[in-house]
Every structure is written in structure tokens, then in C-alpha cells.
Amino acid sequence: MSRPSPDHPSTTPSKRPRSIPGSGLAKGLAVTLRTMTRRSVTAQYPDVQPDLAPRTRGVIGLFEENCTVCMLCARECPDWCIYIDSHKETVPPAAPGGRERSRNVLDRFAIDFALCMYCGICIEVCPFDALFWSPEFEYAETDIRELTHERDKLREWMWTVPEPPALDPAAEEPKEIAAARKAADKLAAQQAAEAEAEAEAEAEAEAEAPAGTQDTPDRDTKEEGT
Amino acid sequence: MSDTLAIALRLLAVFVVFLVFPLVIGQTEHKVMAHMQGRLGPMYAGGFHGWAQLVADGVKFAQKEDIVPAGADRRIFQLAPAVALLPYLLVLVAIPIGPHNAVGQALDAGIFFVLAVMGVGVLGSLMAGWASANKFSLLGGLRTAAQLLAYELPMLLAAASVAMAAGTLSLPGILDAFHWWWVPWQIVGGVVFFTAGLAELQRPPFDMPVADSEIIFGAYTEYTGLRFALFLLAEYAGIVVLCALTSVLFLGGWHGPFGADGLGWLWTLLKTVVLAFGVIWLRVTYPRLREDQLQKLAWTVLIPLALAQIALTGIVKVVIS
Numbered sequence: 019m020s021r022p023s024p025d026h027p028s029t030t031p032s033k034r035p036r037s038i039p040g041s042g043l044a045k046g047l048a049v050t051l052r053t054m055t056r057r058s059v060t061a062q063y064p065d066v067q068p069d070l071a072p073r074t075r076g077v078i079g080l081f082e083e084n085c086t087v088c089m090l091c092a093r094e095c096p097d098w099c100i101y102i103d104s105h106k107e108t109v110p111p112a113a114p115g116g117r118e119r120s121r122n123v124l125d126r127f128a129i130d131f132a133l134c135m136y137c138g139i140c141i142e143v144c145p146f147d148a149l150f151w152s153p154e155f156e157y158a159e160t161d162i163r164e165l166t167h168e169r170d171k172l173r174e175w176m177w178t179v180p181e182p183p184a185l186d187p188a189a190e191e192p193k194e195i196a197a198a199r200k201a202a203d204k205l206a207a208q209q210a211a212e213a214e215a216e217a218e219a220e221a222e223a224e225a226e227a228p229a230g231t232q233d234t235p236d237r238d239t240k241e242e243g244t
Numbered sequence: 245m246s247d248t249l250a251i252a253l254r255l256l257a258v259f260v261v262f263l264v265f266p267l268v269i270g271q272t273e274h275k276v277m278a279h280m281q282g283r284l285g286p287m288y289a290g291g292f293h294g295w296a297q298l299v300a301d302g303v304k305f306a307q308k309e310d311i312v313p314a315g316a317d318r319r320i321f322q323l324a325p326a327v328a329l330l331p332y333l334l335v336l337v338a339i340p341i342g343p344h345n346a347v348g349q350a351l352d353a354g355i356f357f358v359l360a361v362m363g364v365g366v367l368g369s370l371m372a373g374w375a376s377a378n379k380f381s382l383l384g385g386l387r388t389a390a391q392l393l394a395y396e397l398p399m400l401l402a403a404a405s406v407a408m409a410a411g412t413l414s415l416p417g418i419l420d421a422f423h424w425w426w427v428p429w430q431i432v433g434g435v436v437f438f439t440a441g442l443a444e445l446q447r448p449p450f451d452m453p454v455a456d457s458e459i460i461f462g463a464y465t466e467y468t469g470l471r472f473a474l475f476l477l478a479e480y481a482g483i484v485v486l487c488a489l490t491s492v493l494f495l496g497g498w499h500g501p502f503g504a505d506g507l508g509w510l511w512t513l514l515k516t517v518v519l520a521f522g523v524i525w526l527r528v529t530y531p532r533l534r535e536d537q538l539q540k541l542a543w544t545v546l547i548p549l550a551l552a553q554i555a556l557t558g559i560v561k562v563v564i565s
Contacts, residue, residue, distance in 0.1 A: 043530070046529045047525060047526075047529050050281075050525060050528050051280070051525070053279070053280050053282055054276065054279045054280045056282070058278070058279055058282050058283050058284050059282045060282075060283050060284040062284070062287070
């Protein structure tokens with residue numbers, strides 16, 4: 019706050035306001051003393067695990083059921099650290115007389131974390147949600163070759179992937195949930211309209227024939243109840 | 245026989261203080277400095293908050309090879325750490341910590357002895373700087389010499405002011421003559437004495453002679469192992485001596501405030517510890533003074549202040565007598 023403020027009449031802009039000699043020294047002492055009374059910021063990592071954010075980029079997990087071997091991740095990877103091998107299998111036709119289908123089967127999926135630069139492009143680009151960030155970070159090795167994690171290890175990492183963080187209270191609904199809700203609402207409205215129309219029709223029918231048989235209304239209530 | 249035993253016990257007590265207190269202050273410095281910088285400091289050695297860090301350091305220093313450079317003046321080089329450290333032990337002998345002759349050895353010219361011997365401590369750095377055959381060591385040694393010349397004078401003048409006020413050179417005598425109003429009366433002298441003492445110990449912000457980032461620890465550049473540890477120990481022993489001496493000369497030693505003298509040596513201890521905290525606090529807070537700023541502070545600020553203090557002491561002394 020040494021800069022003279024324009025609304026302060028006593029200080030000229032060319033000259034800094036005169037202060038008591040030694041006030042700067044005292045200010046310095048106050049700063050260090052205040053820091054001493056505060057909590058220190060040192061992270062005691064091996065003793066105390068760090069409190070990581072939910073989107074921490076620790077390691078990449080593979081949910082291999084979702085993988086279709088489309089190779090997008092391997093091709094988008096800037097430093098080519100994803101290795102994918104696969105072969106084609108022919109699946110017999112689902113219905114008799116149908117055509118045979120071919121399907122990609124994953125043989126090898128490995129990420130070399132010695133090369134990986136944790137850009138996350140593979141995760142962004144995966145169209146089938148097979149790759150995820152996990153906050154785990156303690157996988158240092160003494161041999162660099164061990165840093166190539168094969169599919170079993172990548173699947174292990176998958177179980178450490180945290181749930182996605184909850185949305186903000188005022189956030190927009192996720193697109194897929196919104197679409198599902200819209201469809202469900204539409205269906206419910208349709209059913210309600212149908213049920214109403216049916217009930218009206220029955221009420222009309224009852225009004226027209228008041229001397230009906232005794233067991234008919236019973237059956238009607240049962241039907242409405244189900 | 246009992247005389248000999250009493251003397252031996254006193255010397256043993258002084259020696260224990262000499263061995264323990266510098267380590268306590270060193271550990272305090274580790275911790276206080278760390279927390280003033282938002283860190284934790286040593287946390288592992290010894291288990292509880294790294295209390296044994298300096299013990300571990302000592303073990304490490306003892307294990308290191310003791311190297312003497314080929315071009316060095318061998319005997320002087322090896323002698324220098326002892327010359328730096330031992331004067332502080334000798335000074336401790338003469339500092340009274342409590343009433344009723346609680347002092348290693350009461351000396352009639354105590355203040356004279358103490359200041360003279362403290363000056364010898366700096367000679368250790370000079371010898372190390374000259375004998376190392378290293379340009380950084382030489383630079384550090386010369387800066388040490390310049391600093392000694394500049395700061396010994398205000399220190400002596402400030403101490404002389406107290407001796408004038410008390411009318412005696414004996415440290416217990418000064419404490420016996422002490423009244424509470426001496427503190428405001430001699431406060432300027434006290435500040436000058438403490439500042440000049442810091443400079444003589446080459447403590448930051450007056451650490452230009454050792455400036456590790458510029459001349460690689462100055463006179464200590466070539467030292468390793470135990471000899472280097474002795475230099476470091478000398479610095480902390482110097483803090484103990486300086487703080488104890490400041491509290492004896494200017495803060496009333498074992499006199500408590502408002503006539504509460506009952507605690508005796510605890511008051512001395514308390515004042516010394518508070519002053520030592522101040523030494524650490526200053527180190528953490530202030531950046532190093534440039535060489536010319538160092539000299540300017542001594543010759544244009546501290547010496548005039550010390551002279552003014554002597555004049556004030558003289559005037560008050562004449563008025564009240």
C-alpha cells in the first residue's frame with residue numbers, strides 16, 4: 019500500500035509518503051512472526067496421504083468390456099505410448115439364415131507410462147468410455163520396462179477410478195438423463211391419458227346402463243387397481 | 245579439598261551448559277526458522293518432531309573425512325576451529341547466572357575479560373581464512389577482519405557505558421548495582437551492543453563474511469567434517485554468550501521485573517532464551533547487508549549512538565551522584 023492513492027490529498031504523486039524510520043523493518047518482523055503462528059503448508063506425504071482432487075491425473079484405467087479396438091486412442095496419442103493388438107473373430111448369425119458377423123477381439127492393450135505425458139487425449143477421444151483417469155500415483159518402478167502396464171494392470175487401476183464428482187446444485191441436467199427423462203415423461207403422459215380416456219368411457223357406459231349386473235363394477239375397480 | 249571439588253563442579257556445570265545450550269539453540273533455530281517460512285523443519289530424527297536432528301548431524305560430521313588442502317598452512321588450518329570455539333567457553337565461565345556468587349569464576353575485571361576473549365573468537369575465522377590457501381577463504385577472512393574492526397568499537401563503547409553506570413568492571417558487581425530504571429536508561433547502548441554482537445558472530449543479516457551464496461561460506465570453504473562442525477558450534481555458542489551477556493549487562497540478569505528476584509537464575513535463562521529467539525527471528529526476517537552497508541551501519545550509526553549513550557550515562561551519573 020505504498021503507492022499514493024489519487025484520492026489522498028496529502029501525498030504528491032512524485033513522492034512516496036514518508037513513514038516512520040524502521041517501520042519497514044518492523045513490518046518484516048511482523049510478517050515472519052505471523053507466518054510462524056499459522057499452520058505450515060508442508061505436505062507430509064509418505065506419512066500422510068495427499069488429499070487429491072477427484073479429477074487428478076494419476077494413472078489411466080482400462081474398462082476393457084467397453085473397448086471395441088477402434089484404435090482411436092492409440093492413433094491420437096501424441097507420443098505413441100499405447101500398444102493395441104487384436105484379431106478378428108467371426109460370430110455365427112444370430113438368427114438362422116442370417117449373415118455371419120465379424121468382431122474385433124482385444125489381445126493386448128498396454129500403456130507405457132514411461133512415455134505417457136498424461137495429456138488425457140486418449141480418454142477424451144475414446145468413443146465408448148473404456149479409458150478413465152484414476153488418482154492413484156504410487157507406481158514408480160526401479161526398472162523402466164515395468165512402467166509398461168499391460169491390460170490386467172490397467173484393469174486393476176479401473177477399480178480405483180472414483181465416481182464422477184456430483185454436479186453443482188444449479189447445474190444443467192446431463193444430456194443423456196434429460197433425454198431419458200423426456201422419453202419417460204412422454205410415455206407416462208400417454209399412459210395417463212389412455213387410462214383417463216378408458217375410465218371416462220366406462221363411466222359413460224355405467225351411466226347409460228345403471229341396472230347392470232352386480233359383479234361388473236367389482237371387476238372394473240380391480241382392473242383400475244392393477 | 246572441598247575448594248577443589250567446588251571449582252571442579254562449577255567448571256563441569258559451565259562445560260555442560262556449553263555443550264547443551266548451543267545445540268538447544270540450534271534445534272530451536274531449525275524449528276523456528278522452518279515455521280516462520282511456513283515449513284515444518286526436521287521431523288524424523290529422534291522420532292518426536294526431529295528433536296535429535298543436531299545429534300544426527302554431529303554423527304554425520306564425525307564420519308566425514310578430515311581434509312587439509314595441499315597448499316594450506318597445515319598447523320594453523322587445523323588449529324583455527326579450536327581458536328574459534330574455545331573463547332566462548334572461557335567467556336561462559338565469567339558470566340553470572342544467579343545471585344550469591346552463582347558464576348563459574350567471579351572476575352574483578354569481568355566485563356574487560358569477557359569482551360577481550362570474545363574478540364579472540366573472531367581470530368579463528370581470520371586464521372582459517374588465511375591458512376586455507378583459497379581465494380574465497382581469503383575474501384571471507386578479510387571481510388571478517390573488516391567487520392571485527394568496525395563492530396568491536398561500538399560493542400566496547402556500549403559495554404563501557406554500563407560499566408560507567410555501575411562504577412565497576414565486575415559482572416556480578418554490575419548486577420548488584422542494577423536498578424530497573426537502568427533498562428530505559430541504557431536501552432540505546434543495549435541495542436548497539438546486541439547488534440554489534442550479532443555482527444561479530446557473523447549472524448545474518450551481518451553474514452557477509454560467510455555469505456554462502458557469494459563466497460561459499462568464506463573462511464570455512466575448505467573445512468569438512470568435525471572441524472567444520474566446530475565452526476558451526478562456535479556460532480551457536482556465540483549466540484548463547486552474546487544473549488547471556490546482553491541480559492546480564494542491559495536487562496538485569498537474575499533480577500526479575502518489579503522486584504521479583506526470587507527465581508534467580510531462571511530470570512537469566514528466560515532473558516537469554518528470549519534474546520536467542522530474537523537472534524533467530526532477525527536471521528529469518530532480514531536479507532544480508534552488502535559489505536559497504538555493513539561498514540556504513542557500524543561507523544555512521546552504531547558508533548555515534550554508542551558515544552551518545554556514554555554521554556547520557558555520564559550526565560545522568562553526575563546528576564544523581
